[in-house]
Amino acid sequence: MTHQVRQQAVLRLIRDRAISTQAELVEALREEGHDVVQTTVSRDVSELGLVKVRAPSGRLVYAAPGAGDEDRLRSVGIALRRYALWVEAAGPLVVVTTPPGYASALAQAIDEGCHPGIAGTVAGNNTVFVAPRDGTPAGALQAEFAAHLSADRVSPRRRRG
Numbered sequence: 001m002t003h004q005v006r007q008q009a010v011l012r013l014i015r016d017r018a019i020s021t022q023a024e025l026v027e028a029l030r031e032e033g034h035d036v037v038q039t040t041v042s043r044d045v046s047e048l049g050l051v052k053v054r055a056p057s058g059r060l061v062y063a064a065p066g067a068g069d070e071d072r073l074r075s076v077g078i079a080l081r082r083y084a085l086w087v088e089a090a091g092p093l094v095v096v097t098t099p100p101g102y103a104s105a106l107a108q109a110i111d112e113g114c115h116p117g118i119a120g121t122v123a124g125n126n127t128v129f130v131a132p133r134d135g136t137p138a139g140a141l142q143a144e145f146a147a148h149l150s151a152d153r154v155s156p157r158r159r160r161g
């Protein structure tokens with residue numbers, strides 16, 4: 001079996017089945033007669049650029065790059081509605097405030113969403129700093145996040161009180 005044939009099998013399997021782990025992928029390949037070990041599958045996952053997306057069941061499963069982008073971005077919206085209390089643009093960053101202890105969960109959801117306009121996040125206890133990529137204005141990202149929140153949780157300036 002060639003490298004290319006095995007990787008085509010991997011892509012077909014993740015398209016046709018909900019596969020969450022490399023061990024599950026090894027088993028699925030073996031069921032089809034491919035003699036593979038976990039390290040080979042790990043290398044294939046990396047070379048193919050496979051990503052994890054949330055399946056309708058809620059379980060994270062492998063997908064080809066670009067697959068499930070809408071689902072990943074939808075999950076960011078869900079996380080914002082669940083955790084965000086406040087969102088505002090602050091200079092080149094977007095600042096999202098959460099209840100104490102929830103910033104890490106929100107930052108992880110944003111990072112896993114692989115938003116093309118977000119370079120990364122930094123989370124504290126109740127605050128997430130979102131760093132937009134070059135060419136993505138903080139105000140545009142704030143507006144996108146704000147679309148997931150009610151109007152009273154979004155402001156160009158945070159009211160102190």
